[in-house]
Amino acid sequence: GENVEQHPSTLSVQEGDSAVIKCTYSDSASNYFPWYKQELGKGPQLIIDIRSNVGEKKDQRIAVTLNKTAKHFSLHITETQPEDSAVYFCAASLARWGGYNKLIFGAGTRLAVHP
Amino acid sequence: NAGVTQTPKFQVLKTGQSMTLQCAQDMNHNSMYWYRQDPGMGLRLIYYSASEGTTDKGEVPNGYNVSRLNKREFSLRLESAAPSQTSVYFCASSDNTEPTSTDTQYFGPGTRLTVL
Numbered sequence: 001g002e003n004v005e006q007h008p009s010t011l012s013v014q015e016g017d018s019a020v021i022k023c024t025y026s027d028s029a030s031n032y033f034p035w036y037k038q039e040l041g042k043g044p045q046l047i048i049d050i051r052s053n054v055g056e057k058k059d060q061r062i063a064v065t066l067n068k069t070a071k072h073f074s075l076h077i078t079e080t081q082p083e084d085s086a087v088y089f090c091a092a093s094l095a096r097w098g099g100y101n102k103l104i105f106g107a108g109t110r111l112a113v114h115p
Numbered sequence: 116n117a118g119v120t121q122t123p124k125f126q127v128l129k130t131g132q133s134m135t136l137q138c139a140q141d142m143n144h145n146s147m148y149w150y151r152q153d154p155g156m157g158l159r160l161i162y163y164s165a166s167e168g169t170t171d172k173g174e175v176p177n178g179y180n181v182s183r184l185n186k187r188e189f190s191l192r193l194e195s196a197a198p199s200q201t202s203v204y205f206c207a208s209s210d211n212t213e214p215t216s217t218d219t220q221y222f223g224p225g226t227r228l229t230v231l
Contacts, residue, residue, distance in 0.1 A: 004157075006157075009155070032218050034218075034219065034220075036222075041224075041225075042224055042225070043119070043205050043207075043222035043223050043224050043225050044158070044205070044222045045222070046219050046220070046221075049218075049219070089157060089158065093218070101146075101209065101211065101218045101220070102160065102163075102173075103158075103160070103220060105157035105158045105159075106157055107155055107156060107157045108155075108157055
């Protein structure tokens with residue numbers, strides 16, 4: 001079945017540095033790739049997503065890149081701040097009209113940003 | 116606009132007890148989901164409801180039942196709780212109706228369940 005692998009499982013950076021989290025997926029038909037941020041004691045929140053017809057998407061300090069040939073996508077956070085500390089999940093799905101989008105999640109990356 | 120709400124926030128059960136986790140959304144979404152989150156395993160889909168009146172099994176349905184009570188509410192029932200069901204449970208919803216579908220799933224705050 002569909003599988004999503006996420007690396008690293010933990011990431012520690014100094015405030016102001018960049019952080020990169022990488023995911024690979026197995027189903028070449030996947031066409032929707034969201035990233036979620038989960039703060040302690042809360043539910044996951046969508047921070048950015050990308051569809052298979054786009055190679056890169058940016059939103060302020062956050063960017064996501066997609067390489068469909070390699071079945072690989074990455075989250076880039078620049079100028080990290082302590083409030084970026086959280087667990088980040090990637091996911092992949094085959095989005096379709098009129099149905100549901102079955103999200104397959106990676107295992108998560110715990111990011112710690114040190115002042 | 117509360118988004119997705121879940122009750123209770125915390126629950127402790129003894130093996131064999133039953134309980135129902137409640138979920139409601141006020142975004143008029145057609146699809147709703149139940150996930151469980153275990154350390155190092157991300158989120159795994161238990162059941163989903165693509166639209167009012169329909170439910171289907173996800174990746175890990177054994178030991179659970181669901182009810183889509185109406186468009187707003189989707190409950191998860193543990194008939195006979197087992198220690199392996201100790202987890203954090205998340206409900207989510209999304210709009211999958213053409214042409215407004217965005218594929219984004221919105222999550223509730225979770226229910227932390229411990230089965231002794």
